[in-house]
Amino acid sequence: MEYELIVRGGTVVDGSGAPRFQADLAIDAGRIAEVIADQESDQASAVREIDARGLVVSPGFIDLHSHSDWVAPIVEHAAILKPFLMQGVTTFVGGNCGFSVAPVRARARQMLDESGQMLSERKFAWNWQEVSEFAAHLKRQGMALNMAQLAGHGSIRLCVMGADAGEPSPEQLREMQAMLERAMADGAVGLSTGLGYFPGMIAKPRELAAMARVAGAAGGVLTSHLRAYSTRSLFFQSEVPHNLLAVREMVEVAREASVPLQISHLIFVGRRTWPTASETLADIERAAGDGVDVAFDTFPYTCGNTTIRVIFPAWSQPRLEELLDRTDGWAQLRDGFQPLRAFIAEAVQLMWAVKPELAHLEGKFFGEIGDAMKLDPVEAYLTIARESGTRARVLNHLYSGDDDGNEEALRAAMSHRLNAFEMDTILTSRGHHNPASFGTYPRILGYYVRELGLLRLEDAIYKMTGMAAQRMHLKERGLVRKGYAADLCIFDPATIGCAADSRLPDQHPAGIQHLLVNGRALIENGKWCGDGVLAGQWLARA
Ligand SMILES: [Zn+2]
Known part of the structure; x- marks a missing residue:
């Protein structure tokens, strides 16, 4: 039998956590046609061969926590998201943290443009409302990676209630549920919530459970x-x-709504929080043992990207821009921030200032920005918030550890059996980058697996592929199996790694020799060959 492609002589780490084995893979029509045990491989031939001797053959990595649905609907997305492919990512799940680009309503367009500004490259034409229309748009346009989508509670709430900070009326709640129900019928993988952001921060557990129940009934997940x-x-x-209270709140919501819960980016922010890691992990284990289908995800850095708005108090959120423009509002916010002064100065790094004339401050910490502007760090923070229209993007540090290698909390979460790996990165062409966009998966495999021995290679790959596909209900993805999609990352386990860090984030990884997305090559013999290749597919919930 002649196949299109044979990957010969590699060590397969199949994404299930099972021990590695030697096998050849035959690929036809974007699928794995056969997994051929070593001794039988001579009978199979192919038009093209990849010599994978000495290399690991694994499923392409799946980022189950992405915000790139805000970039995927534009043609330039392929060039912007190239760093994902270069680190072996073949699939992402968009719509996280409550903010998704579908389902939406045309009447909320302006609000969505504003709240999505930090996440997106430029404004959309919004020629979709429902998830099915969004999927159709992507299929027409073409996609560089495979993509699945969560429906965001925050986006849905904005569409139905606007900036209303009250509780939804019964009619409003029914309308929100109906939007979600349609999204699930259209193939969304579940519901995402962003309870640290407006408007998610307004939502009470009752509202969240009412929405989560709809996702659960359709067979979806709650993130x-x-x-x-x-x-x-x-x-x-x-x-x-x-x-810990926040974990318990969502465990109860998931229990009440009978829905699997994926706790997003389980980070422990600030030195005083690190020691709570073991207690929090034990609490999650207890919930899992007590019948709640719960897991969580992490990225391998002690910093993460977010909006400059994230540390502003809830009361200020609906009218933040107005408060920053008023002397009394400014003074009230400044005084309230004093307990966070040291954190803002040392641990918050500006990534995107929005205004080009402030671009020279990107990449600096707010202590440094204060020095440059001759302002107190808190005043500098408020100034950038105001000047950016509160849309600036920041990289917060002291997430589960620091740059000096104090990262017990991070390692405890990363190596935990209920953890899946993800990137949680915001990648556009603008501003200073998050190192996670460039190095997440190679860093895990090089530093945490090979150098530190924190995880077995098989377990690390499982958390990047099979576990992610299973949590997000992705069909025939995430494993090296006959009939599964030929999304494959073929890398050298001795050299894989990435040096990207928060000061010098845009460094590409080493060690990835081949990358296939649905059988199409994007990296060959260590060289990128994926320009113009749109091999990705829309993935509806299994
Ligand atoms: Zn988030």
Whole structure:
């Protein structure tokens, strides 16, 4: 039998967590046609061969926590998202943290443009409302990677309620549920929530459970950017660590709604929060043992990208721009930020300032920006917030560890059996980049697996592929199996790695020799050959 392609002589790490084995893979029509055991391989031939001797053959990596649905609908997305492919990512799940580009309503267009400005390259034509229309748009346009989509609670709420900070009326709640129900019927993989952001921060557990029940009934997942990731927050009044209370809140919502829960980017923000990692992980294990289908995800950095708005108190969110323009509002915000002064100065790095005339400050920490502007770091933060129309993007540090290698909390979360890997990165052509956009998966495989021995290679790959596909209900993805999609990352386990860090983020990884998306080559013999290749597919929920 002659195949289109044979990957010969590689060590297959199949994405299930099972021990590695030697096999050849025959590929036809974008699928794995056969997994051929070593001793039988001589009988198979192909038009093209990849020599994978000495290399690991794994499923392409799946980023189950992406915001790139805000970039995918434009033609330039292929060039912008190229760093994902260069690190072996073949699939992403968009619409996280409550903000998705579908389903939407035309009447909320302006608000969506504003709230999505930080995540997107430029404004959309919005020639879709429903998830099915969005999928049709992507299919017409073409996609560089495979993509699945979550429906965002925040986007749906904005479409139905506008900036209303109250609770939804029964009619409004029914309308929100109907939007989600349609999205699920159109193939969305679940519901995402962003409870640290407006308007998710307004939503009470009752509202979240009412929505989550719709996702669960359709066989989807609930993902949650929790209300708090640090011991103290503005959301709870309690001596119990707030990040722990935030986990418990969503576990109860998931239990009530009978829906699998994926806790998004389980980070422990700030030095005082790191010691709560073991207690939090034990709590999640207890919930899992007690019948809640719960897991979480992490990225391998002690910094993460977010909006400059994230640390502003809930009361200020609906009218933040107005407050920043008023002397009394400014003074009130400044005084309220004093407990966070040291964090803002040392641990918040400006990534995108929005205004070109402030671009020289991108990449700097707010202590440095304060020095450059001759302002206190808190004043500098408020100034950039105001000047950017509150749309600036920042990279916050001290997430589960620091740059000096104090990262017990990060490693405990990364190596935990309930953890899947993800990137949670915002990648546009503008501003200073997040190193996660360039190096996430190679860093895990090079630094945490090979150098530190924190995880077995098989377990790390499972958390990047099979586990991610299973959590997100992706059909025939994430495993090296006969009949599965030929999304393959073929890398050298001795050299894979990436040096990208928060100061010098745009460094490409080493060690990836071949990359296939649905059988089409984007990297060959270590060289990028994917310009203009749109091999990605829309993935509806299995
Ligand atoms: Zn998030």
